[in-house]
Amino acid sequence: MRRVAQIEAPWREPAQVLSALAEEAWSLCLLSGGGGGRGRWSYLAARPHRVLVVEAREEVDPFRALADLIPEGEVLADGPPFQGGVAGLAAYELGARAQGLALASHPAWPHLAVGLYRAVLAFDHQDRRLLAIGRGDSEAAARDHARALLEALDQAASARTLPSPLAGPMAASSAEAYEAAVAEVVNRIAAGEIFQANVARRWTGTLAAGAAPYDLFASLARDSAAPFAAYLRLPGAAVVSNSPERFVALRRTAEGLVAETRPIKGTRPRGADPAEDAALASELLASPKDRAENLMIVDLMRNDLARVCRPGTVRTPELFAIESFANVHHLVSTVTGVLQAGQGAGDLLRATFPPGSITGAPKIQAMKVIAGLEPPRGPYCGSIFWAGVDGAFDSSVLIRTAACVQSSEGWQVEAGAGAGIVADSDPRAERLETEAKISALLAALSSGPGSVA
Numbered sequence: 001m002r003r004v005a006q007i008e009a010p011w012r013e014p015a016q017v018l019s020a021l022a023e024e025a026w027s028l029c030l031l032s033g034g035g036g037g038r039g040r041w042s043y044l045a046a047r048p049h050r051v052l053v054v055e056a057r058e059e060v061d062p063f064r065a066l067a068d069l070i071p072e073g074e075v076l077a078d079g080p081p082f083q084g085g086v087a088g089l090a091a092y093e094l095g096a097r098a099q100g101l102a103l104a105s106h107p108a109w110p111h112l113a114v115g116l117y118r119a120v121l122a123f124d125h126q127d128r129r130l131l132a133i134g135r136g137d138s139e140a141a142a143r144d145h146a147r148a149l150l151e152a153l154d155q156a157a158s159a160r161t162l163p164s165p166l167a168g169p170m171a172a173s174s175a176e177a178y179e180a181a182v183a184e185v186v187n188r189i190a191a192g193e194i195f196q197a198n199v200a201r202r203w204t205g206t207l208a209a210g211a212a213p214y215d216l217f218a219s220l221a222r223d224s225a226a227p228f229a230a231y232l233r234l235p236g237a238a239v240v241s242n243s244p245e246r247f248v249a250l251r252r253t254a255e256g257l258v259a260e261t262r263p264i265k266g267t268r269p270r271g272a273d274p275a276e277d278a279a280l281a282s283e284l285l286a287s288p289k290d291r292a293e294n295l296m297i298v299d300l301m302r303n304d305l306a307r308v309c310r311p312g313t314v315r316t317p318e319l320f321a322i323e324s325f326a327n328v329h330h331l332v333s334t335v336t337g338v339l340q341a342g343q344g345a346g347d348l349l350r351a352t353f354p355p356g357s358i359t360g361a362p363k364i365q366a367m368k369v370i371a372g373l374e375p376p377r378g379p380y381c382g383s384i385f386w387a388g389v390d391g392a393f394d395s396s397v398l399i400r401t402a403a404c405v406q407s408s409e410g411w412q413v414e415a416g417a418g419a420g421i422v423a424d425s426d427p428r429a430e431r432l433e434t435e436a437k438i439s440a441l442l443a444a445l446s447s448g449p450g451s452v453a
Contacts, residue, residue, distance in 0.1 A: 001049075001118060001135040001389070002073040004083060005142035009130045009150055014042040014123045015221040018231060020153045021046045022214035025235045026115045028087055029217070030386065032125065033225025041080045042123040043386065045087055046149065048115025052088075056105035062094060062112045066387070067346030069116055073135055073389035080122040081251065081394065084135040087386040088114030089232055089239060092377035092398075095354030099364050103371045106378030108405045113234055118142075119149040135389070162215050163208035167413060167445040170205040178434070179427035181373045182419075188369060189423045196296050197360035197369045200380070200418030201434050203442065207411035213238035213404040216413075219444040224326035228396035230384040238411075239379045241401040242441065244325050245332075247355050247383050248305075248348055250339065250393040255313075257339040257391050259305055259348055263297045263357040264397075265420050266290030266331025269436040270324070281322050281329045291320055293420045294331050300356040300363060301335045307351040309337030327440045345393040354381060355397045358418060379403040380416040400441055415441055 014031055021027040027046040032039040052069050054062040070086050094111040096103040105111065122131045134146030178201050185197050207213070217231045220242040228243040246262040268284040271277030284290055298316060305314050314337035323332045339348065358381040360366030380403060385395030402415045417438035419430040 001071045001084070001137070003136055003139050003142045004074050004076060005134050005136075005139050005146055006076055006079065007132040007143065007146045007150060009132060011128045011130050012153075014044055014121075015218050017121065017153055018044055018217070019214065022231070022233060023212065025233055026051060027231075027233045028115070028117075029231040030087070030384070031221055031229040031231070032227050033221060033229055039227050040124065040126045041082070042125065043080075043082055044121040044123075045115070045117040045119070046152065049118045050116040052112065052114050053110050054112040055110045056093065062097060063346040063350040066112065066114065066349070067344060069114065070345060070387045071116070071135075071389050075388070075390045076133070079133065080124065080131065081392055082120060082122065082386045082388050083133045084117055084120050085386065085388040086114050086116050088112070088384070089234075089379060090349065090353060090383045090385065091379055092354050092382040094382065095359075095367065098350050098353045099367060101364065101367060103367070104376050106376040108237065109378040109403070119145040121149060163210050165208065165446045166211045166215055166219065167205045167207050170203040170413070170415070170442055170445060173202045175431055178431050182421050182425055182427040182430045184373070185369065185421040186423065186425055189421070194365050194369060195361045196293060196420055196422050197366040198358045198418045198420045199370065199373055200377070200416040201431075202375070203415045203438060205413050205445065206409060207404070207413060209410065211411070213240050213402070213411060216240050216402060216444055219447070220440070223444065224440040226325060226400065230396060232384060236406045238404040239384065239398070239401065240404065241384060241396065241398050243396045243399050243401065244323065244330060245357065245397040245399060247385070247395040247397045248352050248393070249395065250345060250348060250391060252390055252392060255338050256341070257344070258336060259309060259339055260334060260336045261301045261305065261352070262332055262334050263294070263301055263355070264330045264332050265294035265297050265357055267419075267433050267437060268329045270327055270329065281324065284329050284331055285320065285322055289422060289424055290331050293422050294320060294333055296361045296422075297356045297420075298333045298335060300361045301352070304352040304356065305335060305337040308339055308343045308347050310340050313338040328436055344391055345387040348393065353383070355383070357420075358397060358399065360420065377416065378414070380414070381418070400437065402441060413445070
């Protein structure tokens with residue numbers, strides 16, 4: 001897979017293109033919506049050359065296995081950041097391995113599930129270009145792989161009417177139990193056990209007859225585009241994510257591989273009109289509680305990056321920025337660092353996983369607290385990521401995410417939403433925050449797209 005070839009094709013929307021392959025196991029779409037620099041490139045991959053699945057009970061080092069799977073090869077100088085390589089899912093419980101903890105795992109999900117993809121479609125939203133990029137042992141083989149993926153798009157499904165709603169009523173976990181959990185965490189913070197923990201609620205339900213996880217993905221892509229949306233179809237399962245949050249990324253520069261993480265901490269709902277919306281954003285930016293919550297995770301991520309970055313290179317170029325999405329405003333910061341020589345994507349993932357924004361501080365103790373208050377998370381709060389042949393890497397935090405498992409009763413759906421609990425957290429306010437965060441996903445499930453291509 002050292003050689004690379006590129007074929008340019010007429011522009012098509014990535015979510016529509018995915019319809020051709022959405023029901024195939026190991027089909028993958030990384031959809032960057034919402035505009036801006038982080039919204040330039042989307043990707044689609046399918047039919048991997050090899051797969052790596054690490055189950056909960058397997059005695060294997062998943063981070064080393066991942067690193068060994070990532071190939072080396074040439075890249076196109078003016079090509080997209082991802083030009084083929086490894087992509088897939090790291091479930092939240094993979095973090096227990098990274099942190100040396102013995103925590104329960106979700107029975108339906110492996111810790112790691114990735115494919116090695118010899119071809120990828122790259123969608124350039126800025127210049128409206130569709131590029132098929134293939135990899136192989138020769139340029140001819142690389143071009144053949146690119147062409148084969150393009151030809152698979154001829155199977156695109158015709159438009160069809162879908163059930164509305166896409167799912168029956170979604171059952172929420174107990175509001176009273178959640179508020180009690182928040183109060184318990186506040187007490188544990190007061191006792192000095194932790195500084196912060198992200199505690200989540202669950203919503204569960206079943207897709208309507210005739211509906212599939214792809215239909216939910218298409219609905220979200222249409223109505224509430226997010227920069228780190230993703231779709232991954234596994235055998236008998238699927239992950240549908242509409243995440244706004246980057247976990248960690250690597251890009252190659254003259255200095256070496258530069259790592260970046262952009263933790264989200266701090267949330268307000270969108271307003272009913274422009275004036276209320278602006279007031280809510282200003283309130284979030286000025287909130288001492290939310291700024292303190294964000295800063296704690298910035299410090300945690302600085303510490304995580306320092307494990308694999310050169311001394312003195314870990315910096316915070318952006319602190320407390322407001323980013324707005326379809327249903328919420330978020331407070332976002334940026335931390336960067338230059339990787340030490342000999343370190344790569346597997347090492348970075350081992351040092352930082354799971355994300356600090358959905359665990360807490362100190363991370364290990366926060367994870368223990370979460371495990372005592374929640375069932376295993378599975379994909380929720382894990383990551384979907386890609387790792388390229390040149391050492392580049394990017395990953396999401398799997399919030400605003402539905403984990404779908406196929407059963408004899410249909411597609412079972414599980415989703416979560418959490419809030420960062422600190423010393424002055426109010427249980428009711430934190431519960432309302434979870435409901436604001438889950439609202440776009442619930443709206444997509446309750447209404448549906450009507451029809452999709």
